[in-house]
Amino acid sequence: MESIPIIILLHSGETWGVVSACPFHCVCRNLSESLSTLCADKGLLFVPPHVDRRTVELRLADNFITEVGGNDFVNMTGLVDLTLSRNTIHQIRPMAFADLESLRSLHLDGNRLTTLGPKDLAGLTNLQHLIVNNNQLVKVSVEAFDDFLLTLEDLDMSYNNLRRVPWESIQNMASLHTLNLDHNLIDHIAEGVFGELYKLARLDMTSNRLRTLPPDPFFTGAISPTPYNAVISLNFGGNPLHCNCELLWLRRLIRGDDMETCATPTHLAGRYFWSIPEEEFTCEPPLITRHTHKLWVLEGQRATLKCRAIGDPEPIIHWVSPDDRIVSNSSRTSSFSNGTLDILVTVARDDGAYTCIAINAAGEATAAVDLKIIPLPHRGGVQAGFLNDIWDIQSQYKETTLP
Numbered sequence: 593m594e595s596i597p598i599i600i601l602l603h604s605g606e607t608w609g610v611v612s613a614c615p616f617h618c619v620c621r622n623l624s625e626s627l628s629t630l631c632a633d634k635g636l637l638f639v640p641p642h643v644d645r646r647t648v649e650l651r652l653a654d655n656f657i658t659e660v661g662g663n664d665f666v667n668m669t670g671l672v673d674l675t676l677s678r679n680t681i682h683q684i685r686p687m688a689f690a691d692l693e694s695l696r697s698l699h700l701d702g703n704r705l706t707t708l709g710p711k712d713l714a715g716l717t718n719l720q721h722l723i724v725n726n727n728q729l730v731k732v733s734v735e736a737f738d739d740f741l742l743t744l745e746d747l748d749m750s751y752n753n754l755r756r757v758p759w760e761s762i763q764n765m766a767s768l769h770t771l772n773l774d775h776n777l778i779d780h781i782a783e784g785v786f787g788e789l790y791k792l793a794r795l796d797m798t799s800n801r802l803r804t805l806p807p808d809p810f811f812t813g814a815i816s817p818t819p820y821n822a823v824i825s826l827n828f829g830g831n832p833l834h835c836n837c838e839l840l841w842l843r844r845l846i847r848g849d850d851m852e853t854c855a856t857p858t859h860l861a862g863r864y865f866w867s868i869p870e871e872e873f874t875c876e877p878p879l880i881t882r883h884t885h886k887l888w889v890l891e892g893q894r895a896t897l898k899c900r901a902i903g904d905p906e907p908i909i910h911w912v913s914p915d916d917r918i919v920s921n922s923s924r925t926s927s928f929s930n931g932t933l934d935i936l937v938t939v940a941r942d943d944g945a946y947t948c949i950a951i952n953a954a955g956e957a958t959a960a961v962d963l964k965i966i967p968l969p970h971r972g973g974v975q976a977g978f979l980n981d982i983w984d985i986q987s988q989y990k991e992t993t994l995p
């Protein structure tokens with residue numbers, strides 16, 4: 593890039609006022625003492641290297657720039673507005689914007705970015721508007737926004753492929769006014785993220801994969817504004833809402849003629865959320881359908897206890913050990929979310945009555961499971977007959993089913 597002959601670059605385009613250098617084809621204006629460099633739609637393949645470093649506004653939209661290089665914006669400490677919309681940018685070099693301490697507005701929409709790494713936007717300490725909609729983002733680092741958490745007012749990440757967004761950092765954006773996350777694949781809003789976003793006035797979550805919304809006071813204020821809270825614009829249509837008792841709080845709010853529909857359970861599929869009577873927002877308490885009843889294991893061997901439960905919402909399963917403690921993961925035990933408890937190498941004290949507990953918003957269910965550890969004879973020789981008996985007992989074990 594640096595090999596572009598300087599002669600061509602000094603062959604400035606149209607200029608107004610006194611401008612020292614203007615990239616070929618671009619238009620540079622020095623009006624009211626602030627320099628604008630206008631290079632939109634000029635067929636550029638990269639950021640022109642000889643942009644006057646004093647420029648305040650730099651427009652590079654509608655070109656064919658593929659990458660933001662590490663030196664493209666070096667020393668542009670007075671740049672306030674940068675537009676890179678509708679190029680083919682697939683990569684930003686870490687720290688590429690590090691000198692842009694005055695930048696307020698960064699447009700990167702309509703590019704091919706797939707990730708925003710921890711240092712890709714570093715240094716933008718005064719950024720107010722970050723527009724990255726219509727890219728192919730799948731991952732945004734938790735640190736990506738660190739340098740402008742307190743100044744950002746407007747964040748647009750709509751029309752990307754995001755399954756997750758860094759709620760941990762969004763929740764600290766104290767000046768945030770507008771948040772556009774529509775048309776992504778987001779399936780989760782962390783609880784309490786809007787608690788400190790006092791300035792948030794617009795949230796668009798349209799067309800994502802949300803099955804539920806957390807009972808956040810923000811939504812209550814947004815849907816049923818009181819004279820004390822400002823009217824907030826909230827959109828969450830086009831999500832596959834699961835209309836059970838967990839969404840009853842939302843249904844109890846009064847909302848106008850909005851078009852949100854339920855996707856599940858099947859008997860509510862396709863119906864308008866706000867027209868379904870509250871009584872139909874129900875949950876099913878857990879029901880344990882299958883579990884191990886009794887298991888004999890030779891000391892030192894692996895024991896796998898199983899427990900299955902149904903319910904709405906899907907129950908979470910915990911195991912309680914014979915000494916009345918919730919079994920957690922350790923080097924020897926794994927408690928899986930599907931209800932399986934694995935004890936990799938059993939010891940004599942694992943013996944006893946275990947309890948499988950299935951819990952959901954509607955209640956809980958328990959089942960008792962008996963684990964018998966057959967101690968190894970620690971002294972003397974092990975007789976073949978004894979071991980055979982044990983193998984017989986073990987092979988008789990079957991996972992038993994409740995009616």
Ligand SMILES: *[C@@H]1O[C@H](CO)[C@@H](O)[C@H](O)[C@H]1NC(C)=O
Nearest residue numbers: 609610611612622625627646
């Ligand atoms: C813009 O014009 C002013 C005078 O009006 C001058 O002082 C300044 O140096 C010029 N800036 C650039 C970048 O040429």
Ligand SMILES: *[C@@H]1O[C@H](CO)[C@@H](O)[C@H](O)[C@H]1NC(C)=O
Nearest residue numbers: 641645663664665666667668
């Ligand atoms: C940036 O500024 C530094 C220090 O003033 C200077 O050494 C360097 O050549 C400048 N780089 C560009 C690309 O203007």
Ligand SMILES: *[C@@H]1O[C@H](CO)[C@@H](O)[C@H](O)[C@H]1NC(C)=O
Nearest residue numbers: 919920921922926927928929
């Ligand atoms: C134990 O670890 C497994 C993965 O190894 C994980 O799926 C499970 O949720 C963990 N259980 C608990 C109780 O943390």
Ligand SMILES: *[C@@H]1O[C@H](CO)[C@@H](O)[C@H](O)[C@H]1NC(C)=O
Nearest residue numbers: 898899900928929930931932
């Ligand atoms: C539960 O999950 C674990 C780990 O993913 C797997 O090894 C085990 O077979 C599963 N159990 C059942 C009953 O599906």
